[in-house]
Amino acid sequence: MSLLNLATSALALSAFCVTTAAARDQVQIAGSSTVLPYASIVAEAFGENFDFPTPVVESGGSSSGLKRFCEGVGENTIDIANASRAIREKEIKACAEAGVTEIIEVRIGYDGIVFASQIDGPAYSAFQPVDIFNALGAKVLVDGAIVENPHQQWSDFNTQLPAADIMAFIPGTKHGTREVFEDKVLLKGCEVTGAMEAMMAAGMSEDDAEDACLDVRQDGRSVDIDGDYTETLARIDANPNGVGIFGLAFFENNQDKLKVATMGGVAPSTETISTGQYPVSRPLFFYIKKAHLGVIPGLKEFASFFIADEISGPDGPLSDYGLVADPDLAITQATVSNETAMGSN
């Protein structure tokens, strides 16, 4: 009967573990893979500089992080959600329904989105939003008519661009980066080419036309990447004609393999992004569950540490890695120290 004894003791063991696990002493974070590198740098430094245990930072994308964030209040839910876009109304509502009524929004800085290609590939050196829309939009304007995207090569619509097959690797829809790409590149290109106007003239409402502008062609020339930037890099490596979308920090870390294109005539850099000259940038956020402050040890300390001048400021390790420091960091610091929840001011 030793087997039975073994089985019962194993069960007892796991039951014991459950009771010892009653109190979580560690901050739990999940969300955007764009924010993950910064959060991991801060988490490591937090563990090294404070007596609290190192927070756990998981990846998964902004949407899935916010979804888990909105599961409810309690120790088996996460404390902080990282997001590379602002939280949506829909998500705030879902949060409130699950009991997460007070959320503190913390903006940590800005991130640039760059268009890069193989270092030895075709000379993609200067893009305009129009070019990207013409290359990747599902329906584009050709000779005054809205048609299914007929372009096969970049030179088909802009002779300045190389005569290379169109091939682009763009972030999948679960990434916050996708939204910025849609808003600041596709929609802009759609408006400038006049495609949006033409769509509205053809009887679409403004909202429908906007949605149609954001549709990406489905014939295999635009590939959604659901993984991380490393996956995009691997695809670019295998595809000399490919153009990929990366975060500025990722590109800077891999400059020996990638070259970057200007957007709207401006080369991406920390300087051009912080001044707002480079058009495709977005703020990065994390969201704190206010109900967990004071319950999970170290949560408030971690949040204040994250946005301290020594960390997120222009000379801190985050901007050293590629984050564009937020000029209004002081306001965010006040929000955290006062624990001001969204919508309460």
Added chain:
Amino acid sequence: MPNDTKILNGASHRSLLSKQDAHTQKRNSAEKRFRIYGMVALSIGVLFLIFLFASILRSGLPAFTQTVVNVEFVVSQEEFNKAESKMLKTKAYQDIFVAALNAELEKRNVEIAYDKKTIERIVGKPGGTIRSYFTEDPSRVGRLAAFELTASSRVDGYFNGRVTRESLVDSRFLKAVDLDLVDALHASGIIRQAFNWNFITGTDSGVDNPGGAGLGASVIGSFFMMLVVLFLSLPIGVAASIYLEEFAPKNRWTDFIEVNISNLAAVPSIVFGILGLAVFIQFAGLPQSAPLVGGLVLTLMTLPTIIISTRASLAAVPPSIRDAALGVGASKMQSVFHHVLPLAMPGILTGTIIGLAQALGETAPLLLIGMVGFVAREYPDGFMSGFTDANSAMPAQIYTWASRADPGFYEKAWGGIIILLLFLITMNAIAIILRRRFERRW
């Protein structure tokens, strides 16, 4: 055999028996062709294996060496107090280290132009190591301490051959001219390459510090998970198989269960992850990222494998053993536990070890229960907390490293694969040895 035919063919007296008719020739050449196909298939397999191992070793071995900067310096009580009073203490220690290296260079009259920024680009992120050295034992403050601290990722890559002067693009991480100073430091012995023990024993590090990354904590995470898997799946699996094989009546119900066990063995592992998230974390309230939950999920995944292999080895024990036991008056249960089970044990153990090895290399279910990301940062405080403290597992850690921007981490991922493979090879070798030693043939 072919030789014999040749001799017979060469003999002057040809008989009908030795002469090959058309049909025999056809059969023989068909066999010859089949042998060639087999050889080709085998050599393709071997070729792939060699290619795989070569690329793993080529990419992964650099992870086991680390470029280190040797420097000796004293941290005075005043400096210690000042550093400890700051918010970002590690940065203060890093500055002390950079200043010490700067002083050392001045003493040696290095003729290459450099400034403080150059040194900052060459050294890694050793602030945490220095701080823990002094905070562990404050009596070390004020005494001369010799440090071997990690160089930055790109300097490390320069010595590994990942970064060359030609491929290096000047950036705030490293400039090509900095390599002159690196070469000078290397010549004077301040920078050298050392075996990277930290890679084997250390914990995960932030994305800006590939030199500090180690697999140790996630090995421990994997160990606790395997412990849970072993202690749950072996007793449950064996009990279930003994009942199904020896005691259960053969009816529609047991057939139904049998079919489902076989089906479970083929269910994609990510499904178990979703189940684990819903049942163990959201319903039962177990902690996230805990090896206990990981182990429970992997137990579900391993159970079918163990049940199937246990039933096969129970069935392989000849019925005469059971009959003999029953014949001398043993009860059904005595015959099973005293005779059949011991004889089936080698097969059961082999199946269990192979099931464990499979579980050890599994990543997909861990994605959903919070074990992938920046998790394996700290060793558990004790044996019990090893089950519940947030930790990662080896394959999950490798996956995390592979997705980081710094190419230094890519190297670490390959190095992690080497360690994981060593574990798997050891486990499979144990399974083979057990089978060889204890297997009985009937």
